[in-house]
Amino acid sequence: MKKLSVKNSDALFEAISASRALYLPIEKAGKVDFYPWSKDEKVRLDALQTTRSAKDLFFPQSECFAKFKLDKNAISVDPVAPADEKFVVFGVRACDARSFELLDKVFLADPVDVMYQTRRANGTIVTLACAEPEETCFCMNFGIDASAPGGDARATFVGGSMILEALTEKGEKLLDEVSTALEDASKDDEKALADEKERIAGILKKLPFSSLPLDNIKKQDELEAVQWWKWGELSQGCLGCGTCTFVCPTCQCYDIRDFDTGHGINRFRCWDSCMFWEFTQAAGHNPRLTQMERFRQRFMHKLVYFPKNNGGDFSCVGCGRCVRKCPSALNIVKVIKELGGSDNE
Numbered sequence: 001m002k003k004l005s006v007k008n009s010d011a012l013f014e015a016i017s018a019s020r021a022l023y024l025p026i027e028k029a030g031k032v033d034f035y036p037w038s039k040d041e042k043v044r045l046d047a048l049q050t051t052r053s054a055k056d057l058f059f060p061q062s063e064c065f066a067k068f069k070l071d072k073n074a075i076s077v078d079p080v081a082p083a084d085e086k087f088v089v090f091g092v093r094a095c096d097a098r099s100f101e102l103l104d105k106v107f108l109a110d111p112v113d114v115m116y117q118t119r120r121a122n123g124t125i126v127t128l129a130c131a132e133p134e135e136t137c138f139c140m141n142f143g144i145d146a147s148a149p150g151g152d153a154r155a156t157f158v159g160g161s162m163i164l165e166a167l168t169e170k171g172e173k174l175l176d177e178v179s180t181a182l183e184d185a186s187k188d189d190e191k192a193l194a195d196e197k198e199r200i201a202g203i204l205k206k207l208p209f210s211s212l213p214l215d216n217i218k219k220q221d222e223l224e225a226v227q228w229w230k231w232g233e234l235s236q237g238c239l240g241c242g243t244c245t246f247v248c249p250t251c252q253c254y255d256i257r258d259f260d261t262g263h264g265i266n267r268f269r270c271w272d273s274c275m276f277w278e279f280t281q282a283a284g285h286n287p288r289l290t291q292m293e294r295f296r297q298r299f300m301h302k303l304v305y306f307p308k309n310n311g312g313d314f315s316c317v318g319c320g321r322c323v324r325k326c327p328s329a330l331n332i333v334k335v336i337k338e339l340g341g342s343d344n345e
C-alpha cells in the first residue's frame, strides 16, 4: 500500500504521464469529463461523477475502422486499427469500474471485438473511492462497494493524503513505475483507510435507493413483464432523445455508417440508441413502432434479458446518470421499484 500527500498529486500525474497518456476528470466549460492531463488543466477528483463515463475511452462514440477506395475496377479495403498506445484513466468511480465487467461480457465474447480488446489491453484503470455518494446513487443494489472500487489500482482520500492500492498485475506495475512519487503507507494509514471505508459504508446504507426490489424482478416471468400494463404510464413523456443511453456506462449498441470523403469511403462505428425510432430498422421494417415499445425494450434489456443471458448480472451499475440527465424526469429507479414491486401483479 502506497500514499502521497494530496498537494503532491501533480508529481504523481507527471510520473504516470511520462510513459503513457493519462486521463483524469477535468473541468472544461463547467462540465467534468475525462480528458488528457496536463499541468494547466483543472483536475476535479472531488467531482463525484463525470458527465460521460470512462466507457468513451474504450468504446468511443464514433470511430473509423475501415477505408475503401475504388481504383478503376478494383476496390481496396484498408482496416483502421485503434492506436496501440498505453494509457491510464485515473479517478474512475466504483460504478463505472464495474461497467467494464459488463462491457467485457459483450465485446470480449466470441466473436471478439478487437477495437475494444486492444483498448482494454492497453488501458490501466485507477479507481477512486466515493467520499460523498449522492442521493441518486444506487450502485450498492448491484453488489458494488463505492468505498472499495475495483479496477487495476484504487485511490482513496484519507485526510490530506491519497492512499493507493494495487489490485491487479497491471496496477502493481503502474505503482512500481511511479514509486519515486510515492511513499509506503504506515499502519496508522491502514487504520485510517479502514475507518474511512466504514464512514462511507454508513452513508451508503442511508441513501434513499439503497434497497431496490431487484430480486423480485429476477423471479418474474419474461412474457408477463413484457405485457405489463404499466409500461405506457412509465414511458409517458419520453422524448426519444437517447440521452439516457448516451450517458450510460453499460449501453453498448452501435450502428455502422459510411461517409463519402470524395476520395473514397470511410466506414464508421457510431453509438446508437434503442430509444431512436430508426434503431435496428432494416429494409424499411421498424421492429418497435411506438416510443413505449422502445422505452420498454431499454429496461427489459437491462433488467430482464441481459441478466438471463449473463449469469444474473443486470446491465446497470446504479450510477444514476440517466436519472439526473433525462429531460422528462423518467428513470430506471422508478421502473425497478414498480416492476419489482406489488404493482406488477
Ligand code: SF4
Pocket (backbone or CB within 6 Å): 237, 238, 239, 240, 241, 242, 243, 244, 245, 275, 325, 326, 327, 328, 329, 330
Ligand atoms: S427516457 Fe428520458 S433521456 Fe431517455 S430517451 Fe426518453 S426522454 Fe430521453
Ligand code: SF4
Pocket (backbone or CB within 6 Å): 244, 247, 248, 249, 250, 251, 302, 315, 316, 317, 318, 319, 320, 321, 322, 323, 332
Ligand atoms: S441505466 Fe442509468 S443508472 Fe444504470 S448504469 Fe445506465 S445510466 Fe447508470
